[in-house]
Amino acid sequence: MFPYFETLACLDGQLLNLAAHQARCAATIHQLVPLGKVPDWLTEPHVPEEYQHGLYRVKLLYNGFEAKVAWYLYERQRPTQLFFHEVGPWEYAFKRTDRSYFATWTHVYGGEIWCHRGGELLDTSYTHVAIWFQDRWVTPQTWLLPSTKRQWLVGQGDLDEVPLTIATLPDEGQLILYNAMRDWEDIFKFKKGTDRVFLQVETNEKVVKNLRRFPKIM
Numbered sequence: 339m340f341p342y343f344e345t346l347a348c349l350d351g352q353l354l355n356l357a358a359h360q361a362r363c364a365a366t367i368h369q370l371v372p373l374g375k376v377p378d379w380l381t382e383p384h385v386p387e388e389y390q391h392g393l394y395r396v397k398l399l400y401n402g403f404e405a406k407v408a409w410y411l412y413e414r415q416r417p418t419q420l421f422f423h424e425v426g427p428w429e430y431a432f433k434r435t436d437r438s439y440f441a442t443w444t445h446v447y448g449g450e451i452w453c454h455r456g457g458e459l460l461d462t463s464y465t466h467v468a469i470w471f472q473d474r475w476v477t478p479q480t481w482l483l484p485s486t487k488r489q490w491l492v493g494q495g496d497l498d499e500v501p502l503t504i505a506t507l508p509d510e511g512q513l514i515l516y517n518a519m520r521d522w523e524d525i526f527k528f529k530k531g532t533d534r535v536f537l538q539v540e541t542n543e544k545v546v547k548n549l550r551r552f553p554k555i556m
Contacts, residue, residue: 340399340406342366343435344380347412347519351390353383355518358486366432367402374402395519399435412519420462421534422504423451430482440464452535453482457503461485465515468497470549471508478502487516504530512540512549522550 344363347354360380367374377400386409395410423443430439440463443451452467453460459467459478466485468475477488479499491497510529514522525540540546 340401340404341435342370342400342402343433344398344400345433345518346396346398348385348389348394348396348409350392351385353385353396355486355490356383358489359518362433362484362486363398363400370432371402377405379405379407393519414520414523415464416524416539417450417515417537419449419534419536420452420467421447421449423447423453425453425455425460425482431484433483449534454504455480457505459502459504459507462515465517465520468514468516469502469507470512471500474498475514475549476500476502485517487518487520491516507535512545513537525549 342363344359346356346359353359360376363380364376367376377398380398380400389409393412395412397408397410399406399408428439440451444463450463452462458480460480461467461482466477466481466488468477468491475496476498477492477500479501481488488497492499507530510527513526513528513535514520514524515526516522525546526537527540528535528537540549
């Protein structure tokens with residue numbers, strides 16, 4: 339009934355990066371539902387009183403003609419490894435509610451996957467990835483889903499897009515998993531293995547202070 343969705347962050351009653359979500363939804367409607375329209379709630383959103391305090395994940399489900407909104411108190415996950423997964427020709431260019439592909443492969447591996455195509459790194463099951471590299475934060479120039487957070491960070495000049503493959507990924511370093519809900523709260527130390535990267539939350543306060551350079555999107 340609702341093949342598409344948007345996930346928005348609502349922080350203390352304010353919907354973050356709203357314009358980018360409106361634009362991505364509009365692009366989806368334009369390409370996949372030519373007779374449809376952007377949901378009224380997304381163009382004129384309302385935040386109920388009970389969601390005015392704290393961080394909430396807002397899931398807007400839509401089909402171009404109808405929509406519904408669900409609210410969830412957000413709890414950030416901290417994966418301990420990312421499994422390299424070759425996607426081949428498979429694509430996820432639109433934010434679809436059918437995520438069976440991701441569900442299947444995360445079940446097969448027993449953890450979150452980091453997709454790649456012929457070695458070119460893309461997205462993980464739920465996030466995009468930023469790597470601390472040569473004194474700057476970089477993100478792969480290839481991806482599966484156009485990310486609202488990625489668009490903002492690159493547009494602000496806070497994140498650089500670079501060619502990044504499994505082979506060129508450093509053997510160890512720091513990375514961040516980011517998406518509409520996740521900012522720079524967690525910085526992970528990583529080590530690259532043959533089929534995955536191993537993650538551990540960075541606890542060195544000096545390192546964290548140096549690397550946490552980005553403001554929250556308001």
